Amino acid sequence: MPTSSDESVRIGDAEFPKPFVNGLEFNAPVHGTWNIVHIGFRIPEAHQIYICADNCLRGVVMTAAEMGELGRFSSVVLEEDDMTHSGRIEETTIEGVTDCLRKLSKIPPVVIVFPVCVHRFMGCDIGYIYKELEKRFPDVIFIRGFMDPVMQKRGTTPDQRLRKAMSDIIPKLPVKEDTVAFAGSDMPASENDFKKILEFNAKTVKDTAACRTLEEYLSIGESSLFICQYPAGLMAAKAITQRLDRKYIYCPLSFDFDTVEEEIRQSGLSVPDGFFEDGKEACIAEMKKLKDLIKDTPVAIDYTAVPKPLSLARFLKDNGINVRTVYLDAVDGSEKADFEYLQKNFPELILHSTMHVSDRRPVRSNEKVLAAGQKAAWFEGTGYFVNIIEGGGLYGFSGICEFIRLMEDAFNNGKDMRDIVPRKGLGCRSCI
Amino acid sequence: MRKTYRILPVYTGDVSGAASALYEFGGMTVIHDPSGCNSTYNTHDETRWFDKESLIYISGLNDIDAITGNDDKFINDICSAAERMKPRFIALANSPLPYLNGTDFKGICRVLEEKTGLPCFYVNTNAMHDYSKGQSEAFLSFAKKMLRGPERKVKNGVNIIGMTPLDLTSTEIHLSGGYELVSNWGLNTSYENAVRATEAELNIAVSSSGIAACKYMQEEYGIPYVKGLPWDGRPCDYTETVREKTKNYIVGEPVISGSVAAYIKTKYGIDYNVIAATEITDGLLSGCDRKCHGEEELEEALKDAENIIADPMVRLISPANADFIELPHFALSGRLYLKRIPNLMKPDLYYPGI
Numbered sequence: 034m035p036t037s038s039d040e041s042v043r044i045g046d047a048e049f050p051k052p053f054v055n056g057l058e059f060n061a062p063v064h065g066t067w068n069i070v071h072i073g074f075r076i077p078e079a080h081q082i083y084i085c086a087d088n089c090l091r092g093v094v095m096t097a098a099e100m101g102e103l104g105r106f107s108s109v110v111l112e113e114d115d116m117t118h119s120g121r122i123e124e125t126t127i128e129g130v131t132d133c134l135r136k137l138s139k140i141p142p143v144v145i146v147f148p149v150c151v152h153r154f155m156g157c158d159i160g161y162i163y164k165e166l167e168k169r170f171p172d173v174i175f176i177r178g179f180m181d182p183v184m185q186k187r188g189t190t191p192d193q194r195l196r197k198a199m200s201d202i203i204p205k206l207p208v209k210e211d212t213v214a215f216a217g218s219d220m221p222a223s224e225n226d227f228k229k230i231l232e233f234n235a236k237t238v239k240d241t242a243a244c245r246t247l248e249e250y251l252s253i254g255e256s257s258l259f260i261c262q263y264p265a266g267l268m269a270a271k272a273i274t275q276r277l278d279r280k281y282i283y284c285p286l287s288f289d290f291d292t293v294e295e296e297i298r299q300s301g302l303s304v305p306d307g308f309f310e311d312g313k314e315a316c317i318a319e320m321k322k323l324k325d326l327i328k329d330t331p332v333a334i335d336y337t338a339v340p341k342p343l344s345l346a347r348f349l350k351d352n353g354i355n356v357r358t359v360y361l362d363a364v365d366g367s368e369k370a371d372f373e374y375l376q377k378n379f380p381e382l383i384l385h386s387t388m389h390v391s392d393r394r395p396v397r398s399n400e401k402v403l404a405a406g407q408k409a410a411w412f413e414g415t416g417y418f419v420n421i422i423e424g425g426g427l428y429g430f431s432g433i434c435e436f437i438r439l440m441e442d443a444f445n446n447g448k449d450m451r452d453i454v455p456r457k458g459l460g461c462r463s464c465i
Numbered sequence: 466m467r468k469t470y471r472i473l474p475v476y477t478g479d480v481s482g483a484a485s486a487l488y489e490f491g492g493m494t495v496i497h498d499p500s501g502c503n504s505t506y507n508t509h510d511e512t513r514w515f516d517k518e519s520l521i522y523i524s525g526l527n528d529i530d531a532i533t534g535n536d537d538k539f540i541n542d543i544c545s546a547a548e549r550m551k552p553r554f555i556a557l558a559n560s561p562l563p564y565l566n567g568t569d570f571k572g573i574c575r576v577l578e579e580k581t582g583l584p585c586f587y588v589n590t591n592a593m594h595d596y597s598k599g600q601s602e603a604f605l606s607f608a609k610k611m612l613r614g615p616e617r618k619v620k621n622g623v624n625i626i627g628m629t630p631l632d633l634t635s636t637e638i639h640l641s642g643g644y645e646l647v648s649n650w651g652l653n654t655s656y657e658n659a660v661r662a663t664e665a666e667l668n669i670a671v672s673s674s675g676i677a678a679c680k681y682m683q684e685e686y687g688i689p690y691v692k693g694l695p696w697d698g699r700p701c702d703y704t705e706t707v708r709e710k711t712k713n714y715i716v717g718e719p720v721i722s723g724s725v726a727a728y729i730k731t732k733y734g735i736d737y738n739v740i741a742a743t744e745i746t747d748g749l750l751s752g753c754d755r756k757c758h759g760e761e762e763l764e765e766a767l768k769d770a771e772n773i774i775a776d777p778m779v780r781l782i783s784p785a786n787a788d789f790i791e792l793p794h795f796a797l798s799g800r801l802y803l804k805r806i807p808n809l810m811k812p813d814l815y816y817p818g819i
Contacts (some may be wrong), residue, residue: 088478092505
């Protein structure tokens with residue numbers, strides 16, 4: 034089957050894992066997802082320094098400004114002379130970072146340094162830069178960030194690598210068997226079966242997304258088990274557990290009951306009697322309520338709402354919900370079974386790219402559409418949407434129930450989409 | 466160190482400036498960049514993205530294509546998009562990596578013209594300059610490529626050149642004294658409106674970004690120009706107002722700041738000196754004004770200030786004892802003070818006088 038050059042394709046005709054041809058890219062004015070600035074600020078007391086050209090700098094510095102966090106952010110501007118003089122880019126980076134730190138009223142304990150694509154293409158000696166900075170500021174922990182989107186199409190993304198770099202500073206502490214950490218997500222665990230089960234097992238729970246102090250963040254190194262529920266955090270979870278010789282579980286929000294049960298059982302944690310049966314019954318009851326409420330209202334889903342959008346689409350379709358469109362640009366390998374299932378059983382389901390040139394002129398109907406995710410809301414032009422990113426810290430049967438409740442609420446209570454979706458970093462402070 | 470910023474953001478960059486200038490001209494602007502430029506632009510540097518369509522895209526450059534100089538993909542993707550979206554013209558903007566590897570944009574434009582039959586031009590950006598340079602290059606390139614001699618002239622017809630939301634968010638243009646607006650570059654306008662520019666008898670450069678295009682139209686089509694905001698709807702040149710050295714400063718883009726300074730001097734007899742914080746300043750500053758590049762220089766220049774008119778963010782580096790009048794500038798503080806940006810053409814709204 035050919036990959037589609039159009040902005041949308043029936044799933045029955047779609048190619049896995051890339052349904053769409055790569056081309057020029059459109060960017061929808063929807064910015065609830067987190068970028069590397071939001072992620073970096075998850076480490077309490079950390080200061081971020083970016084070394085890049087004006088235009089590249091603008092996006093990250095304004096992210097910090099809109100968060101009201103300019104006090105924890107500094108910049109070094111690269112100019113043409115940094116590209117044309119041998120060794121100048123290293124010098125500008127080292128002296129620039131040094132100058133930024135010396136201008137602060139207090140040297141921060143943790144500094145995340147972000148070189149950019151240009152550093153890579155200039156063959157910049159990054160190792161030398163950190164060696165020199167660590168010599169000048171021996172009390173500072175330097176985190177090796179990178180803002181190099183040129184690398185992301187064929188390898189790991191800057192945010193994946195940042196999460197790993199942020200986890201690299203967590204020290205190996207004596208293990209506490211009763212301590213478990215959620216790690217790698219931006220959203221703290223919320224309605225989440227693992228939280229309940231950990232409580233049942235009398236575990237102390239830590240969360241990299243919810244630390245209030247640097248000390249608390251570093252103390253995650255005493256955890257015996259790491260739970261990762263966001264795909265972009267998996268690389269970090271694997272790296273830290275290998276380094277600390279600990280175990281990890283990877284379980285992004287899935288809407289498949291068997292997957293949830295299997296993942297929880299594999300954790301080895303004790304589960305209350307009737308946990309699975311009760312959880313499934315609750316989901317089925319909640320889903321019936323949703324169906325009764327929304328009837329045949331068209332539903333659209335996007336990939337920023339949940340880590341497994343096709344799992345969600347399959348779950349909703351199987352329960353009679355009129356899912357019409359899933360907005361995504363590629364299908365994650367972990368969703369192959371869901372892709373094939375939908376292809377076979379619901380071939381009319383539409384996959385719609387979010388970057389295609391034609392998306393500049395989205396075709397919107399006047400009918401009421403219920404959306405899951407900000408991008409789906411923008412493309413459909415609807416204020417009836419679940420305002421959520423990255424699964425919102427949900428997991429398991431309680432997470433599925435909560436997601437359905439959010440859909441019910443979204444259907445009943447329209448939102449000001451125009452005001453909400455351009456705001457950056459859902460869950461972060463927004464000063465606009 | 467001149468290149469470091471402790472607390473201020475940088476001004477909008479040149480790539481965003483180019484996109485902003487051409488936004489309403491009906492073309493397709495393609496930024497040859499991996500990612501990020503378009504998101505930065507439509508998030509922080511563009512007020513129209515939600516409501517007004519414009520074909521602005523990035524190429525999505527990856528490392529291998531950058532290293533090997535694979536221009537074919539870039540060209541083919543543009544051709545496909547052009548066929549689909551039917552733009553009036555194609556404009557290409559550069560970014561750091563194509564700049565570093567010396568991508569031949571002018572050559573690519575020639576190939577694109579052959580393949581698509583559309584006018585195609587290069588806007589000389591590299592992401593290392595501020596928006597005023599990007600806008601200036603875009604307006605000039607558009608003028609060179611798209612303008613033709615007029616079939617008729619409009620008596621007392623004027624063009625407004627250099628108007629984008631980065632400097633002026635209000636779309637109100639009020640002309641009086643018999644002047645008629647022919648073309649606006651480039652707010653609340655269109656392709657058809659933009660290419661009428663040569664019918665005008667006078668150009669008004671309302672920002673430094675408009676100067677180069679005005680000079681070009683003067684040389685090529687004999688259209689004279691003035692610099693400055695048209696107070697009371699009448700073209701006037703702010704540089705003709707004599708101002709004295711003082712410790713009152715207006716910080717920002719030089720034509721707008723100079724215009725406001727001239728207005729205050731004319732109406733209230735109070736001197737303000739311009740501290741131009743954006744890049745294009747040639748011929749735009751008087752002897753009492755100065756140019757500052759970056760936060761450190763600006764902070765130093767403001768040390769003796771008694772009165773300051775500037776974007777609210779400049780307060781962060783201003784002396785605590787200076788009186789401060791806030792004049793939000795979208796190209797600096799972005800969306801933070803967007804709702805408080807006044808109509809610059811109505812100075813009594815933001816300068817309370819005496």
